[in-house]
Amino acid sequence: MPIILENVSFSYSRKTPLETLALRDINLRIEKGEFVGILGEKGAGKSTLTKLLNGLLKPETGTVRVDGLDPSLREAKRRIGMVFQQAADQLFCKSVYEEIAFGPQNFGYSKKETEERVYEAIKAVSLDHSILSRDPFSLSGGEMQRVAIASALALRPDYLVLDEPITGLDPVGKKEILDALKKVKDMGTAVVTVTHNLKGFFPLLEKIVLIKEGRIVFQGSRENYLRKDCVPLPPIASIMKELRARGIPVNPEVFTVEDALEEILRVKFALEKEKQ
Template sequence: MSIEVKDLSFCYNRGTSLEKRALDNVSLSIGKGEFVLIGGEIGSGKSTLVRHFNGILKPQSGSVTVSGMASTDRDVRHKAGLLMQYPQKQLFGRTVFEDVSFGPSNFGIKGDALEQRVADALEQAGLGRDIGSLSPFSLSGGQMRLVALAGVLAMQPEYLILDEPTSGLDPENRSSLLATLKELHLSGISVVVVSHQVCEFLPLADKVILLDNGWVSFNGTPVEYVRSVSSPLPEITLLMKDLIREGFDVRDDILSIDDAFEEIVNALEKRGAGQDE
């Protein structure tokens, strides 16, 4: 099963002088178990697209289905959980526990099972369970983001959709969030990340989709991305391209430091062997 978007178009303020077309005939597919990265410039339609995945926005033309269910079905939010671009807006409880438990308790989960759900979700989001008694509004911006993430995870969605999850986080929290997302993905959850920091997520992604002014300008694997898109590219890929220009026999589709290290060592060994002959 998958998220299927077919010929989706969407205008804000339709029929008024302020009409703004945000999505223009978008078609794409996000497979179950995939880690999909959605990039594109400011205002290209990324948030508008993912707000369709859990039914916050309804297609004006075209369709969106999640595991076969129309995104207009109320229950779609149990399949696709969205961490919004400004997750502070998602918080409302007097305590973190109240906030994180809201979704599952509405779903009829109570007592020990509810406590366990909340504890598991806080742990998955990288927060201790001690935080449960605090007011979410007494936390830092980064912690609020993680509490909102825990609230989404407490619903145990099939698809976890995150809109700019690392913006405003310090480097330490960024890398711990990346590690959390990697683990969640390995545990079987499908992950969709919207980010301006495409390079940061490239090594984790199975698929990259770029939006440009409301239409899909690129849809391919990370390797296809670094081969066909000129920017932004990871520093490590740029280094490999520089080495190729200097005559080194290395690949140009490297995404991680570990792979670059292996590739450079092999190239140096080949050079050494060539000089010995």
């Protein structure tokens, strides 16, 4: 069963002069095991959308269903793991172990079960066992974010929702998070992420949702996203498009640097052959 949003609208500060419409007429379906990217400019309503998914906000009109459940139910919350942008805003325990065990303990799992889940979670984000005894605040930004992801994964969610998980991290930290999320997705958990960083995420995304001024203006595959001339584009797609515009017949539908390189070399050899 998927997450389904039907005709969802939401405004902030309802019934006051400050009322602002954040989302309108959102229809969206997120399947189990998908890697979904939610794109859009600042203030487009991306973060509001993630908060609607796990019941932190209630839609003004329309319905949100998580596997058929109301998202404010405890069971629905367990099925959706949330990771917010500032990992430091949620860390509070003396050790990483306690931090990751916080979720399972809240749901009343036994000590053995909790331990099993903690080890499973840190494995999923490729952290070493030695980190479990460390103080969460002594970690690097990338490690902190991975601990935050692990603490969401410890509830074995079906969907992992992240709000700009790699913003503000150094390149090493970014790569660590991207690798961890890829692994999480390969293990069968759907990953839904809000992001500005197309460069990092584009190779991973299976489905793209583009929001503009509170409306979904595009949803579909990466191929279609590139075909429809949507913006923003990842740098590699911009380069391919520009090459094509300047008369080099490359196929602009590439998602990674490696693919782009291969495509450019292919065209180069083809052109050289033609000359001969």
